[in-house]
Amino acid sequence: MPTDNRLRIMLAVIVAAIIAVFNVDPIAQNPAYHDFADQRRIFNIDNFFNVLTNLPLVIAGIIGIRLVASGQARGGLAELKTMYLAFFIGVFLSGLGSAYYHYQPDNQTLFWDRLPMTIIFMALFAVIIGEYISTQLARKLFVPLLILGITSVVYWQITELNGHGDLRAYGLVQFLPVLLIPLILRLFDSKLDNDKSIWGVLGIYALAKLMELLDIQIYNIAGFSGHSLKHLTVAFAALIFYWALQERTTTKKD
Template structure:
């Protein structure tokens, strides 16, 4: 299939998704979202395990930033180093923001959980665009994608202060890349060997979302740890798999 046609397919899916999601009613923040299954206080730390389970984000974020800064990310493209650095910066900040939110889970702290996550989402999506489609196009889209990701959180948060929050744009930022990345891997070739790493990232992210969805069921089944805490661990593992990709992939 000609590359122009493949790019058109991607753009058409983006357009359809935006029109479809923004044509439905605004999605407010469910107040019950903050009612996590595991709310134990340990060592005077509220929601102890949901807070503590963010440490892997800090570790992987620092590891990734050090890898890029040292010039050892030979499993990536030279021109995308700033994108890789921003991804791991987003992962590091997610560790701080998520821990802050889970210590006192309300909408005001949720803002600082979601903002860094969108940095990581958009940086990873930009990296995949650059690796599989065009690094030049990816770099041109990098800042607009980052801004759109952060804007989607503010689009929810600012009206939420007056009880009219809308999560539609944030839902697009969070879930559209999960649909597009597998399609990009299928339609395009990468100059780097090791698509298995990207599939691993996707698989672990899906597993993390399942843990989040079944938060209470996992907690009741395991007793020691909740689904939401495991969500943090699996999401951080996904970032670690991409760290491995940047270390171990080789040119085709």
């Protein structure tokens, strides 16, 4: 794959983001993060709805794993099968980890919520690289990206335990792909016939983050918290990708 100006633009964004993030002071976890709007105890389960709404994530993960593992993901590229599988494994584990966290929210359980999320972020990022830029590049970057994502959460947890928490690396892992994926979609052509599904996943994820930010406001209006709706929305984003892996067709080869 020849180096061109599109890759230089992406590299410039990556370098600028890293410099910007690590030029700010370390960011510790805000203790108020665990104070969710809906803390109702139902059936002896604390934070019942924040726990229960992770079930669709678990289900989406299971059906996605079955689709890819059975070789039925005809709407993807065979070379990226491991990455598709990792994405849905991350979705499945995220549902379990998030349910565990919301059952007893604190920094220790939050670790198990965030760890599988990095698998989702990095697997999806590798998929986009493979579908739009180069499958060979994606396969080379996949494992390093996974290690980077997992390390960012481990680093945050270690710094929290040592009394000087630092979320900067995790923030970079979470939000840099969100900047780069739209850029890739605009600059490169997909090897598959329909990229609307990827835009849909990005749009739904943005909506989920908005619901998370408006947790209390949505709860006061609807009686159902924004954070619970976030879980349902993220599960829907995973389903969009699941449907894409069934319906897209190849348009050109790497």
